Amino acid sequence: MQRIYFDHNATTPVLPPVVDAMAAALREEFGNPSSVHHFGQRAKAVIDQARSSVAALIGADPSEVVFTSGGTEGDNFAIRGTAEALGPSGRRHLIGTTIEHEAVLNTLKALGKRGWEITLLPVGETGIVSPDALKAALRDDTALVSVMHANNEIGTIQPIAELARLARERGAHFHTDAVQTAGKIPIDVKALGLDLLSISAHKFYGPKGVGAIWIRRGLRLLPNVTGGKQERNRRAGTENVAGIAGMGAAAELARAKMAEESARVAPLRDRLEAGILKAVHGTLVNGAVSARVPNTTNISFDRIEAESLLIALDLEGIAVSTGSACSSGTLEPSHVLKAMGFPAHRTQNSIRFSLGASSTAADVDRVIAVLPGIVDKLRNLTRTPVRA
Amino acid sequence: MSGGVDSSVAAALLAEQGHDVIGLSMQLYDQRGTETFGTCCTLDDLYDARRVADAIGIPHYILNFERQFQDTVISNFVREYAAGRTPLPCAHCNSDLKFATLLDRARGLGAERVATGHYARVEQSPDGRWLLRRSADPDKDQSYFLFSLTQDQLARASFPVGALKKTEVRAQARRLGLKVAEKPDSQEICFVPDGDYAAFVARKEPAVARAGAIVDTGGRVLASHEGVHRFTVGQRKGLGVSGPSPLYVLKIEAESGQVTVGPRAALDQTMLTASGVNWVSIEAPSGSMPVSAQIRHRHRPAAGRVRALDAGRAEFVFDTPQPAITPGQAVVFYDRDLVVGGGWID
Numbered sequence: 001m002q003r004i005y006f007d008h009n010a011t012t013p014v015l016p017p018v019v020d021a022m023a024a025a026l027r028e029e030f031g032n033p034s035s036v037h038h039f040g041q042r043a044k045a046v047i048d049q050a051r052s053s054v055a056a057l058i059g060a061d062p063s064e065v066v067f068t069s070g071g072t073e074g075d076n077f078a079i080r081g082t083a084e085a086l087g088p089s090g091r092r093h094l095i096g097t098t099i100e101h102e103a104v105l106n107t108l109k110a111l112g113k114r115g116w117e118i119t120l121l122p123v124g125e126t127g128i129v130s131p132d133a134l135k136a137a138l139r140d141d142t143a144l145v146s147v148m149h150a151n152n153e154i155g156t157i158q159p160i161a162e163l164a165r166l167a168r169e170r171g172a173h174f175h176t177d178a179v180q181t182a183g184k185i186p187i188d189v190k191a192l193g194l195d196l197l198s199i200s201a202h203k204f205y206g207p208k209g210v211g212a213i214w215i216r217r218g219l220r221l222l223p224n225v226t227g228g229k230q231e232r233n234r235r236a237g238t239e240n241v242a243g244i245a246g247m248g249a250a251a252e253l254a255r256a257k258m259a260e261e262s263a264r265v266a267p268l269r270d271r272l273e274a275g276i277l278k279a280v281h282g283t284l285v286n287g288a289v290s291a292r293v294p295n296t297t298n299i300s301f302d303r304i305e306a307e308s309l310l311i312a313l314d315l316e317g318i319a320v321s322t323g324s325a326c327s328s329g330t331l332e333p334s335h336v337l338k339a340m341g342f343p344a345h346r347t348q349n350s351i352r353f354s355l356g357a358s359s360t361a362a363d364v365d366r367v368i369a370v371l372p373g374i375v376d377k378l379r380n381l382t383r384t385p386v387r388a
Numbered sequence: 389m390s391g392g393v394d395s396s397v398a399a400a401l402l403a404e405q406g407h408d409v410i411g412l413s414m415q416l417y418d419q420r421g422t423e424t425f426g427t428c429c430t431l432d433d434l435y436d437a438r439r440v441a442d443a444i445g446i447p448h449y450i451l452n453f454e455r456q457f458q459d460t461v462i463s464n465f466v467r468e469y470a471a472g473r474t475p476l477p478c479a480h481c482n483s484d485l486k487f488a489t490l491l492d493r494a495r496g497l498g499a500e501r502v503a504t505g506h507y508a509r510v511e512q513s514p515d516g517r518w519l520l521r522r523s524a525d526p527d528k529d530q531s532y533f534l535f536s537l538t539q540d541q542l543a544r545a546s547f548p549v550g551a552l553k554k555t556e557v558r559a560q561a562r563r564l565g566l567k568v569a570e571k572p573d574s575q576e577i578c579f580v581p582d583g584d585y586a587a588f589v590a591r592k593e594p595a596v597a598r599a600g601a602i603v604d605t606g607g608r609v610l611a612s613h614e615g616v617h618r619f620t621v622g623q624r625k626g627l628g629v630s631g632p633s634p635l636y637v638l639k640i641e642a643e644s645g646q647v648t649v650g651p652r653a654a655l656d657q658t659m660l661t662a663s664g665v666n667w668v669s670i671e672a673p674s675g676s677m678p679v680s681a682q683i684r685h686r687h688r689p690a691a692g693r694v695r696a697l698d699a700g701r702a703e704f705v706f707d708t709p710q711p712a713i714t715p716g717q718a719v720v721f722y723d724r725d726l727v728v729g730g731g732w733i734d
Contacts, residue, residue, distance in 0.1 A: 308496050311449045315410065315497060331452055378496040 001317040004363045008203075008295060008356030009152050009180060010321055014246070015205040015357070021249035022207060025242040033239050034230060043241050050248025057251040058178070058197060059188035060214045066231045067212050067244050071179040073224070074198025074213035075103040075146070077235070078175040081221040082144040082196070083111055086173070091143035095172070097121040097129050097158075098339035099151050104177055105335075108146070121147070125340045127156040127287035134166050142172040149178040149187070149197075153336040153352055154287030155296030157181070164193045173219065179203055179211075183254035184262065184293045195219050201243070205357065206250030210243035265355050266294035268364050272353055273297040275368035280375050286337060286350055295355040300342075303379050304349045307331045312374045313351075318367055321352050389413045389441065389448070391433030393568045394505025396440040397557050398548040400564045402503055403444045410497060411441035411448035414490060416457040417579055436568050443566060451493060453485065460484040462579060462592065469589045469617035470596045472640035473716030476533070476732075477577055482506075483536035491544055503546035506530045507554075510545050513669075518542035520668050522725040525553040532685055535720040535730030536666045586618040593617075600645025602629055605638070605654060616642050622655060622712025636712070656709035662719050662731030665702045669728050672696040679721040679728050681706065683713055689722050694729075702731055 005013070014022075029046050031039030047067070055062040068074045083094060096108045098120045105120075112118040119137045121129050129147055138145070145167035150157045164174040175196035178187055183204025189197055196219070200211040215221055215234065227236030277283050282302030301309060306322040310331070313320055322331050333347040353367070389395045389411045403409045413434055434450055441448030461481045468475035491502045507523035508531040518539050523529040537545060549557050561569035580588045590597045597615040604610055610629040613619070618626070623637040627649060636655050639648040660683070665672075673696055680689035681704050692706040704719060713733060720730035 305493075307451060308493050312497050314449075315447065377498070381492055381496040 003317040003319065004366060005319050005358060006353045006355055006363070006367065007319045007321045008359075009155075009352065009354035011202045011208065012205045012356055013358065014202075014207055015250065015253060017253060018206055018246045018249045022242045022246040025245035029241055029245075033241060034228065043239075046241055046245050046248075047239055050244045050251070053248040053251040053255075054199075054212050055214075057182060057187065057255050058199070058214055059190055061217065063232070064214050064217055065212050066215060066234045067210065067239060067247070068198070068235060069209055069240070070202070070211040071101075071177065071198055071200035072103040074200070074211050075101070075175075075177050076107050077213050077221070077224045078173075078196040078198055079104065079107045079111065079144060079146060080224055082173045082175070083116055084222040085220040086143040087116070091141045091172070093117045093119065093139050093142040095119045095121060095134070095137050095142060095145040095167075097123060097147050099123050099127060099129075099153075099336045100146065100148055101152055101177055101179070104146050104148070116143075123339055125287075125342065127151055127154045127336070127340050128291065129158050129163065131159060131162045131166060134163050138166065138170045138172065140170070142167070142170060144173045144175060146175040146177065149176045149181040150184075150293045150296075151287070151336060152180045153334060153350075154298040154340075155180070155292040155354075156287045157185070157291045157293060160194070161192045164195075168193065168195070173221075180296075181293060183250070183258065184295060186258065189214055189216070196221070201247035201250055204250050204254045207243050207246040210240050210247045212247065261357065262294045265359065268359055268361060269295055269297055269353070269355050271361065272355070272364045272367060273299070275364065276371060279368050279372045284346075286342070286346075287340070295359075296352065298350055298352045300346050300350045301375055302349065304375060305378075306349050306351055308378050309351055309374065312378060313371075316370055316374065318370070321354075322350060389437040390505070390574075391436035391440070391568065391571075392505065392574060393561050393566070393571050394507070394549050394557060396437070396505070396566050396568050397552075397560045397564070398503050398505045398546075399440065399446065400444045400566060401548045401560065402546075403446055404564070409444075409446045409503075410494070410499060411437065411446045412490065412494065413437045413448070413450045414453045414457075414485070415450050416453055416461075436571070440566055440568060444564070451490065453489060456485060456489050457481075457579075460488075465577075466589050466592045466596075468716045469585065470593055470642065471716075472616045472619070472642035474620045474714045475716050476718050477579075478533045479536055479718055482534055483538075483541065487537055487541040487545060491541065495544075501544050501546045503548055505549055506534060506547045507550055508534050508547050509550040510542050510547055512543075517669065520727040521550075522722070522727075523547075523550050528554045531727050532682055532718060532720050532730075535668065535718060535727055536664070537668070538666065542668070586615070589617040590615065598645055600647060602627060602647045602649055604635075605648060605650045610635075610649065613645075613647060616640050616645055616647060619647050621714040640715075652711070655711040657706075657711075657713045658709045659703065659705050660713045660719060661697070661701060661703050661734045663699075663701050663734055665696070665700050665729060665731035667696075667729040669723070669726050672729075677728075679723055682720045682722060683710060683733065684717050694721050700731075701734075702729075 029043045031043035033044040033047050051062045051065050055065045094116050108118045121133045123129050147158050147163050160176050167174040173195045178197050179200045182199040195216045197214040202208040225236050284300045286298040337347040438448050461477050464480050465475045465477045494502050507528040509521040511519050513519050522531045576583050596617045601609045602611045619637050619640050621637050635649040638650045676693045676695040679694050680691045682689040690706050690710050694704045696702050715733050717733050718730050719733050721728040
């Protein structure tokens with residue numbers, strides 16, 4: 001079966017040059033980067049090179065980039081590290097948004113149980129956080145504001161430059177989870193005026209299990225993982241050299257191809273979206289279409305259980321996704337669509353299509369061609385239809 | 389696919405026969421909480437199901453039926469206990485979830501039938517009627533829990549292990565190299581793994597924990613109790629009353645909260661009526677018809693005569709009195725191994 005992969009916001013295939021860089025690191029650079037000798041120096045050089053590449057992707061200085069095990073660790077590091085650094089001085093208020101990834105939401109919740117005060121900013125049905133809402137939520141004791149750069153489910157881009165300015169005016173750290181924008185749209189941490197930014201390699205054609213956090217020079221942040229003095233004392237543990245090499249290679253490729261790839265994928269996404277809206281009645285796009293990452297569309301299908309549609313599409317060889325999966329792998333109502341104020345049924349009838357490097361016009365057209373039949377069948381055979 | 393040996397072998401046999409098989413598992417309750425997980429369809433069981441599907445090379449998906457399970461099976465379970473009856477959730481799960489919502493979902497995916505690991509046999513008679521028969525393994529037979537399947541549901545049901553004995557199913561699992569070959573059978577009602585139904589019902593519906601009186605057949609109050617949901621007709625243990633001879637629950641009246649107890653002999657009854665009757669092998673009989681009736685899972689069917697009443701009800705008269713005819717349980721009418729029909733005991 002010819003399979004179509006439209007789930008690039010979940011993860012991306014590792015590009016061949018990335019595999020090559022990782023294989024070379026695994027084969028040839030076995031040294032411990034902390035070792036003084038030749039072998040250690042070579043491994044260290046691999047990491048330094050990758051650090052420069054990752055820094056270049058986000059407009060940062062390499063010395064400000066710390067490698068992590070991925071986006072979740074970066075989010076934890078930013079939030080817990082700030083909470084621990086600023087908590088003792090009386091800043092015990094943390095702000096997030098209702099549409100953050102679980103890595104942020106559940107970390108905030110965990111701190112909420114331990115005495116920190118948590119405010120989650122609302123979003124309207126555009127899926128965009130308003131600066132006024134942040135302004136109203138900020139307090140003198142706010143330690144951190146964490147707002148994702150773009151939402152993973154609907155792709156909306158948040159006005160983080162303005163949000164960051166407001167936060168920093170009040171002396172709070174500003175963190176953004178840029179997992180869904182790194183490699184998709186340009187990021188310049190300095191121009192955006194951020195303090196902390198976390199990214200993950202596997203969302204831009206790098207390997208899983210490696211990510212990075214950018215920490216503005218001079219920022220007070222306590223480490224999450226303590227031990228040796230790796231990563232300038234900010235993240236202990238012998239480095240994942242091959243993973244980091246892969247992330248560096250992926251960052252290089254992403255930076256080189258971003259403009260071209262974005263200009264190629266956005267029209268494909270628009271074609272898919274327009275095609276589905278036209279071919280399948282009872283469909284709606286979720287979230288503001290004016291400010292989105294170029295590869296994502298999220299569509300509600302009237303009288304459909306997203307779970308069934310996802311499975312039916314998979315059986316046709318088309319991989320898509322919905323909101324978040326729970327521990328067993330089943331689907332839950334989307335907390336993002338719920339936060340946008342949509343009624344219960346619309347949080348369970350939405351499918352996310354996220355395109356990427358391998359996506360072609362032929363893929364798009366095949367999806368548009370098979371969807372109406374699948375949707376009709378599901379609508380006709382569902383005993384307890386879900387109304388939109 | 390529950391992750392157990394029966395549904396695993398069912399799937400593997402169908403795949404081996406060349407059918408196009410899609411593996412589906414149902415998640416029936418929230419797996420994240422700190423509450424004790426059930427005995428079936430826990431994360432471990434879903435893991436087993438996934439491993440089996442991978443081993444036999446079929447796609448596998450987990451459907452989130454938490455809401456539907458709550459709305460159909462659990463709410464009925466709680467309601468029945470609150471009404472002083474003793475529910476049979478597995479039968480409701482079969483007719484109201486597996487061969488209802490799950491079947492619809494499967495049809496939406498293009499499936500012709502839903503196959504399960506039930507020990508029962510379904511076949512079509514020459515005149516086109518779908519028949520339900522007991523399994524080849526009398527110890528494992530589950531036809532009692534399937535009596536409420538309609539003709540439409542039976543037409544889309546498949547029980548690949550129904551013609552096998554349990555030992556043969558395990559042997560097949562070993563032959564097929566399935567890791568679940570020696571997995572123990574599940575015993576309890578899946579969503580009450582500790583077997584404490586009363587505590588479960590009280591958690592779900594605190595209002596049921598309403599004190600009442602335990603009385604003898606003469607109406608004399610013997611003791612008080614903490615809710616009718618703690619009792620089942622025929623129950624002897626845990627009554628908190630003692631007499632010269634053992635006492636059994638004879639009757640539960642939810643409205644007054646009164647539980648009547650009496651001697652063993654008083655449990656015997658000759659007649660029952662049932663509601664929601666589903667005629668399986670025949671249309672509703674016009675007169676009285678000799679069949680045998682099974683009134684609980686482990687009951688040996690007893691001979692008697694059944695007569696259809698109006699409004700989907702039926703009356704059954706036993707040739708010899710039967711102990712502890714329990715409202716809420718199913719009565720299933722058999723003609724040897726053939727399921728004639730069944731209903732819910734009033």
